[in-house]
Amino acid sequence: MAIGFLDANMTSKDTATLPYPRRRGTERILGKIGRHHFAFFKGYLEGLDIAQLAHRYLETAETSSIHLRTIEATVKWIRQDLKLLAKRHGKHAVARIIDVSPAKINPPSPSVPTLEEFREEHDPYEMYSEKDLLALFEDTYSGGISEQKRIRNARLRKRQAEALAWLQMKTNVSPRPADLLEAWLLEYLVKQFKKVDILTVSDLATYVKANGPLWYKDVPRLGEVTAARISKWLWLYRDEIGTDVTVYDARAIRLIQFGLVPFEYFSPPTHLSGEIGSNRGDRNGSGANNDREAIVLWLQKLKDEDTTRSYRKEAERFFLWATIERDKPLSSITTADCLAYQKFLNDLGRVSDDYWNQTFRISQDSWMSDKKYERDSTYWRPFLSPFSIDAEGVKTRKRHQALQPASQKQALVIIRGMFRWMVKTGYLHTNPWDSASIPADRNKIDVSRSFTKEQWKIIRDEALSLPPSPAGARLRFIVMFSYLTGLRLHELARAKVSDILEETSITGGRRYFKMNVLGKGKKLREIPVPQVLIDELERYLRSRSIESLKAAPVDAPLVERIRGTSNPEAKKLKAQLEHPDRYEHDPSFVDEYLSRDAIYKLLKTFFQSLMLRFPGGSTDRAKFQAASTHWIRHTYATHALGNKVPLETVKNNMGHASVDTTSMYLDNDIAERAEHMENFADQLYK
Template sequence: MQEDPTQETSEALPAVVEPVALAAPASKRGRGRPRKNDAAPLTLEKIKLPRGRQAGYRVPTFADLDELTVEDFSFVRGVVNGMSPHDAYARFYGNIHFDSQGAPLVPHGATLKTTFDQLEQRILATAQASEDKRLQLAAAVISQTIPDEGAEADKRDINEIYEAWFDSLPSADYYGEAELPARFQEYLQDNGIEIRAALSSEVSRAVIIDRKVKAINELQTILAYRPRPDADTSIWLAGTLASTLAQMQITTLRQLVKFIGATGRNWHRKVPRLGPIRAARLQAWLSEHADTVGRIQNTGPAWAPYVPLKSALVPLKRASGSVVDLVPEPGGALALPASHRPGWDIAPLELLQVPARLDGQEGLFRVRGPNLYEAKTDLDAITVWLRSFQVADKTRTFEAYRREAERFLIWCYSIAHVAVSSVSIGHAQAYQAFLKQIPAELIGADRVTRDDPRWKPWRGQLSAKSQTYALTVIKLMYQALMRHAYLTGNPFSSLKSEAVMDRTMDTSRSLNTGDVEWLNKLMERRKQSAKNGASEQNAIEGAEAPCPTLMQARTRRLDLLLELLLRTGMRLEEVATSDASSIATAEVDGHPAPGHFVMEVVGKGKKVRTIYLPAKVKELIDLHHHDVERLIEKAEGPHSPRLLAFRSERPLISSLTGFATNTSMAPANTGNRAFALGKHGIYKTLKHFLRTAAKRDLTTLKREHAKVKTALTSATKQGDVKEVARLQVEVRRLAEDAKVALRRMTFSTHWMRHTFAKEVIRRNPGSDGLNQAKHALGHASIATTGAYLRQDASSLVKAMAKVNPLGT
């Protein structure tokens, strides 16, 4: 625990170096004035000092501490990472050491070097004196000597290669620190990148710098003396300023932060002899430490900037049609802007207020008698029809149908000026034509809430398929109104829809043999990296780690996701909402089949189906759950309520958020369940892994392509025909490989489902395979499953290739 800096210590450590005072300005030599060595000695009476404070003078704002602060660690880290000492000092001490104009006050270069050496030695000595093994390991890293810097060209080349490789890793902890050099060397060898001895030295230099920076970060987390909300201002601020604040009843940093937030942007005017420059630096320093002292609430009228008023003579203009009228509420006590009231021109369904002449009570095609909706107006009948989907928990259908219904109503009321129950075939044809070219005033590009005045019914022009869908929904609405004795006819039943290309399902988005091999290699490398990371952890702790590393747990979860999606064909939402409670041993011919499992899944429309679960997938589920349990035990102990809750819930895929530290964890934001990884989390996890790997391949291919193009240019100039032909073939091959990499960047969870479906049909030809695929995928219609047969043209190509009537 850090000692209070106000207490005396038995061994005084070197303090942070004070800024060097600026020298007094030299007197300007007048024309014809003798030089200094020829001038007569000046007496004190002859020297005229300028009135006021001498240049460079500043009233101190911060106290001098003997403790290691965040600024000290940041300065050392910046220099180690390649910043010049001058730039690092100005960047990290700029809010503490500054001149009368607010500019950073940086000491002389030699003093800066001494400052850096002293701070590095203090950090090293403090870490070595600690009994914490982690601090001692970090101290050993800091004590390493960084090799001399190579030539600028070599440094730039190797840094670009290393940064590109490191940025392509899925996460910063993908490899352990100890294995970074070896993995980078493997990367260079795999990609045929040859480096000279100077570049090899630069690799070692870059790795050592990276290790030292991480070690400094770890030491800063534990050793840095940070400002706290309850700390006295006298500890951190200069004596004169602390005394002034104390007279204002501000004695802690928390009180200072609250005072600044409550007073506003000109808070310094309330503090005598502070001034705007020192106040700005003090406020910036508090903002840098907002995580510990609290954030300044810089919102509200007191923080509003006052812009000078601009005036100009302009001619009067006629009021536009967008003038907002104030409409009195019933009773006359309140008047609201008309734009905030329900309207009948452009408004969502729930805010529509239809004028009596268009409400449909006197509609031309109304049934003159009672109706099953018990509706008096068109809007009442449509609302009851939509509510039937909401009551049936068909949320997506309700939202889609409501969108099309309110669009049609807006057209009826604001464009056609006709009641829904008076729409004829001519009106229906006019609406069909309207959908082909929607007016710009009805289209909104911004995503806003439904009660926002900027809300618009359309987001853009509709495709032919979307137009057909809109007309189909309105046709279904009129059918329902007829069926429930509200209308006498359906004007949309006679419309002829434009033929559109059938794109019901793109089942070509599936993995081929090459993709599967690529995926297997990726997982092997990922597993090996996780294994190496565990070995490193065991070596540090001196025994087998009692808990898996976070990378190991994530790797096993990723492996489970891929196996689950590719071998069961489950939908993304099904994976996110399923749990392990329904897993049971499968029965074959009425007898249990050990090693084979089944699981119940709730699919679309709340339909429950049973899917086959391979033994490997069941094993991966158990391993994943075991990882989560051990991580919870490590963080909260074996009797943690969260552990009991997890064992009770047992989601199929669990979130690993919050396990990076040993602190107690709040439930992750994963949806309605406390531990399950939501569908968005599952999608992002898999998408990031696949996209990053494909992007890494694409970067390598681009680099190779550039080399081949250079060689091709050289061979062309030399007239080497054979080499030109060979290189042209290589260019085409790299271009094809780049297309493959771009395609793999689009892989997603649904590609896995399509791959599973095609594999089921391929291994089980005929109607049996089609029925099995239909059941496994949860399709309501066999026609949907049949799309996989139509898309897979492999058998057609093989059969037609044998047909040759000419015999040539």
Template sequence: MRDEASMALTVLDTQVPAMPDHDGLAMPGVSRAVAGDGVRISARTDVKAVAAWLREFQTSPQTWRAYRKEAERLLLWLECRGETLASVRRETLDAFERFLADPQPASRWVGPSRPRAAPDWRPFRQPLSAASRRQALVILQGMFAWLVEAGWVEHNPFRLMRDKRRRMDNRREGVERYLERALWQRFWAWLQTPPASEATNAQRYRWARRRFLFGFAYLLAPRLSEMATAQMGDFIQREGRWWWQVVGKGDKLAHVPVPPDMLSLLVDWRETLGLAPHPQPGDATPLLRALDGRRGVGDNQLYRLIRETFQLGYRALDDLPDARRAPLRHATPHWLRHTALTHQAQAGVELRYLARTARHARLDTTARYLHAEAEEWHRQLAHHRLVEADTSDDGTL
């Protein structure tokens, strides 16, 4: 078994831990021979080739992390099989997709969220859903296309997938991973409950931060990376109305209306930090802050904070049947965004405005948050009964 400290996947000039060695996992990247004359990148291993591909996305940190995650899983899986990127065939993709649905042995591949440098870090938090598997294949298809152009591999096996359109383009009818309104209301009421009078200053700070974080996520539907990089000066006032300006996917600048509840939360949060009620233009200080009240909070810390709060809420709402509060056990930060957009749609926000809040490039992506048609369908189908209601004509034969 290799020493855990030596288990690292070097990507984009950073040491990215692979995972602790339980079954003789070799370091990815060492098995590939020196590149031949046809290679158009200065790479000598699969890992270095993937790092070159990832550098194309280094100006978009969220995209870079998402792509690294999928490429890393593939490289680790191939290494366990004694294969390289060049050895991937059409049937390899089917085996990999099955693996994504059920990574085994689970003790080696699956674990809770941990810092990447931790010895018990794992590539998966849970098996991937069908939608997540499709997304992984989409990302890896793009990676292979780039590697073909770079001369690192001879072919793109994804092009041989006869049912590629179904695999790549199929979408679920609607968003399913969100908290129903009744559960959210109970959860939010719990979040609103202040600490006991004997609570320490640190406990009061944590409570205020959780309250602001979840209110921010619910009212403005930001992505996790957008919350981590948000600054005080991103809240701006124009002609008496407050807006949140955000640079999202694709480095696109957008402005989202700030509702009254959000402005109240911001004022409360700034009071906790000892600041004036409203931020000044150009204030580049972090919106969400560490316990010292000054430093920002990174993506991973935010992820853990949100997951931890959901777990605490699950335990606190023990008066509810387990089936009703169970979603809190499984909820992730992205559930917050889904919850926010779904509830906005249910509140009657028009699709065109919902799409602008979500900052979706396509309306059909936003339309997945509209559940009204499904509800009406359900209501009408309820009239279809095994035994018809009594009428003046009993229909007796």
């Protein structure tokens, strides 16, 4: 039977006491409305910033970040409780006025941006004429509401405020020290507190204050999120209760422990540490004394930051799975365990809970979070859930969120490599993965994720027709340069203009251009840059007020942020966080590189704008809707090979380690091969 693994301090001997499932982040802890709820709801009805209101007034804002769905769920139950209270007193009109959404009576009044700011948001590719853009700007910001409607709205707001004040008088809205907990908390919480002799609000406040941030550890079935909410509630009423309780951000409560926590916080008990693992080598030359130290040493041999992050993620997942799910140290894993992990990766997020619970000990929900959290957050989990849960608790499957076959294979290859290193250094005796065949990856590179020649012509023509403004010139350059170089997204984002050099051929004396590219694994490669791309680059540089390639500053980014459209303070903060060494020596330094995310969003939006040209349900429309930055790299490879560019040339330009990888692009055009076979088959009866 699968169990929820919540208490990070439990050992494997305690797992029999873990049938308690993880509670949803939207679940309430209070059985009745308090004064803080009235304050929150009043601000909500007045149209104030709901996130700021939540942080100030809600017990559910127990961390420095709060989900919108949690806020929406809280608004919903407050409104339902208030309506019920009004109806109990026969005030049906009060119930109706409380049910009116503030969006209906508080028209938005956004600050009016400049025309350039409006263009950056609504027309990044400058496809509108100045006249059309101005008309769109006026339509967006010149609207208003009639005076009659304004008066009606003001009257509705007044009636809502009066209704809320009347409701507040009809209920006891503040807890008192002698109040029994059942007067405020939900029944399931009251039962748990009774088990540790906490009966009143005063008992609870005293207990929390005396036991610090982990006060909840001795309360049965009480997790850190619910505990943080209770602490926040006690703090909101510290004056009435007479005990000043400290509120601890749940994100800050992150200890070195045994549980589903990030690698840097993970510490297995002695019997799972691997110090006496059954597969430990006789001649250990690694210097590691246990499994955790062995993983650290393996990661330290990696030089590339992105590779290290990827490898740590897979090692971390397998390490947690081995110790928590299989109750084994890493150095005792067998081939049977390896095969079980393959099934785990494949089933996670794909099968029903009933089916899962027949195979695995730990519930699959315990392994997954609803979104990506920072590693110091107590909400962090090793995997992302393929489901979303709304405020009503309805579970909906997200598309493509479970691990895809290619991702599963990558994980297994990384783990096998880690074990191979451990055997090579003598830390392990044998590699259990050698006998666990990894499923063949029939399409390691999904070469279908590329554009046909006809689709590329649409992209090219649209890019060439963009206006010669900074935004238009930048997008045109990104499209054309990406297509003729096949650069990866991160390679393009961190490239400098000075990476492009003019050289002279030793044999023929011909002048040509090349680009130095720092690729995966910090490997430097050289790629040729055709003259047509130099022309495109110089055209783009002129839009940046740089006369030519030779006149470009040494540190000039190849793809630059558009000056004047970004917040200078945000730029300064970004430089401090991402380039601390440079910022320390030069406080005026500002990172002008266009980020990977920004380039991705630009191209994604560009492709989706082209999607609208095609009818719904068409193949072309589906392709442009799905397309992303990496599609251009795939397209470069397929088109280059289709135009008889030598395989070795394409391999070196793309930075592939093996020609076998590049060869996959040769088989992309199945339609063309089908046509050839039809022509061949025609002779069968001739």
